[in-house]
Amino acid sequence: MLPNHIVTTTATASGAADAPAFTGQGAGDQLVTDPPSSTKATAAKRLFTPKTDIRLAAWNVRTGHHVGQQETIARELARCKISIAVLSELRLTGSGSKQVQLPDSDETMTLFYSGGDKHSEGIGFVLSSKMTKSVMCFQPLSSRLAILTLAGTITTHIIAVYAPTEVSADDAKDNFYTKLQDTVDTIPKKDLILLAGDFNAHVGASRTGWETTLGNFGRGDTNNNGLRLLSFATANGLLIGNSLFQHPRKHQITWRAPNGKDTSVLDYVLINSRFRSSLKDVRTMRSADCGSDHHLVRAHIQLKLTRAKPKTTPTKRYDWSKLLEPALKKEFQIALSNRFSMLDTMDNVDEEEQQITNAINDCATKLCPIVRQRTQTWISDSSLDLIDQRKQAKLVNFTRYRELSREIRQQLKAEREAYWNRVAADMEEAQQKNEFRTLYTTLRRLSGKIKPISDNIRKTDGSFVRSDTERLQRWQEFFQQLLNHQK
Structure with missing residues (x-):
């Protein structure tokens, strides 16, 4: 069952059967593209050639709610050339999608997010503009689980995970893994499944009893959450990707305690065993920084995803x-x-x-000059320099790292306020000059009145359709019930 903050609209007529429901989206929300079928991707939408190396990341960012944090995260992901990132502890409320502007570029990335009613927990996906074209469906399941489906020769499902901590109540852990199992059960066995995120688990190094799940390069001891993860992975034919590749210890640990001494492996990438050959490497990227005590986990995966339609000549907009x-x-x-x-x-x-x-x-x-549409970036070069300094301090001086984090938050808040003051002044100037087109365009952009319709369609049981065949069948069911309805 989806959280109650997700809005659905349903068309009915004279008590007729419910129409397929579309998930409601928030201001600035973006597409969910019309998917090809699970086995036959539409040729016009092919995005990547076979055996293309995709960089998938799992990163506990601690928050995406602070001013400037989303832009900082996107900047780091772009620098590391990440195609898809699974973010945990995002702390955004509600669910939907939005465009995130890179602070030092005209490029944008797409953020899909799933959260609760409060600024706690929360997960999401960040995709490059190129990768976004392959999205079939985004399903926000809860503040701890979401699934993103990508079109391709073999349909790929990426499940974002943020598991309860080791000290959480057993009921919370049981409910989480029950929901995770229900999610995996809905995915066809022939499809590629990836799980990524903060599992808050120590799987350890011992392979005894877990030979089909754990590789030769695990680390540490196994705790209760680790046993749960290993049992779940074994039951579903999944491999712990982190344990399959040999790396130095510094490229294995994913979390460092505030004291700078205690370390652990908490974040993982899992893949179903039949696609083991598609996973080429998993390691941490210590250079990536957004103010979190977790390191970014990067996986190299070969995916055969769909390609984009040929680029069309952009329409000229004259001033x-x-x-x-x-x-x-x-x-x-x-x-x-x-x-x-x-x-x-x-x-x-x-x-x-x-x-x-x-x-x-x-x-x-x-x-008449052509309008060059550039998204205004409000983060200054000075703030970007501070962010880069914090990244260097993380490796050598943790006290200085915390000081820079506080300084960055304060400076970004001030710059954000100055940005809105500039926007207000520009709108007032446009009104005085009777430039109402400029005024109302800005108002619509800020208020989010223009909302694209999502292609997420639900079946009668509330689950999402994942292919063209299922979509056509669902619409057929709806119209049959609608047109044959007896008043």
């Missing part, structure tokens, strides 16, 4: 407000009149329409 200037307006009218006088009379209305369009575009290109 028509320049025509408010009398001299430029007169010049434009004369140029357009001269072009129209030279047009040939066409019998075909489509050809004539194309001539008119070309004439307007030619005149606009010469006299």
Whole structure:
């Protein structure tokens, strides 16, 4: 059952059967693309060639709620060339998706998130703009579980995990693994399954009894959470990816205590055993930093995902407000009149329409500047320098690291406030100049009134459809019940 903060809309008519429900999205939410079937990916949507190396990350970021934290995380993921990141302890409320602007670039990444009613727990996915095109479905299950499905020759399901801690009550642990098992049971056996996140577990180094699950390079002893994870993985034919590859200790540990001395392995990447050959490496990236005491875990995986449609020529957007200037307006009218006088009379209305369009575009290109849409970035170079300094301090001076973290939070709050003051001033100036198009475009962007419809469709039992075949079947069921409804 999905958490009650997820909104669904249902079309009914005269007491007819419920229509397939679409998950409600929040302001700034983005796509969930129309998926190809589980076994036959649509050729027009192929994204990656076979045997492409994808970088998957698992990272407990401690929070994504602080000002500037999402941008900092996205910047680090882009620097490490991460294609897909599973984030745990994100601490965002509700569920949905949004675009995150890279502070020092025009590029954006897509954040899918699943949280509760409070700023605690929470998980999510961050995808590169290229990888986002392969998304079939995002299912926010709870503040500890979510699943992202990617289209490909073999459909790939990535389950984001944030497990209860070792000291949590047994009931909480039992409920978590029951829900996780129910989630895995819904995935076809032929599909590729990846689990990633903070399992809060010590699986240890001993393979006795776990030979089919644990590799030769585990570390430490096994605790209660570790036994639960090993039992779950064995029952479902999953491998603990961290234990399959030999690395120095510093590239195995995923968590360091605030005292800077105690370390542990808590974050893992798991894969179903039949796809073992697709997993090429798992190790931590100590250079990645967002103010968390967890290291980023990076996995190299070969996935055969779908490709994007061929790029189309972007539509030119002219700054028509320049025509408010009398001299430029007169010049434009004369140029357009001269072009129209030279047009040939066409019998075909489509050809004539194309001539008119070309004439307007030619005149606009010469006299009206093209609008270069750049997303405003509010994080200054000074803050980015502090973030880089904190990254270096993490490895040598933990006291200085904490001081820089506090300084960064304070500076980002001030810069965020200054940004909103600039936006307010720009809107006031646009109103005074009667530039209402600029004013209302800004208002719509800030208020999030434009919300795309999600393609997440539910079956009658509340679960999501994952293929074109299931989608068509679900709509057929709906219309059969709707049109055959007896009043």
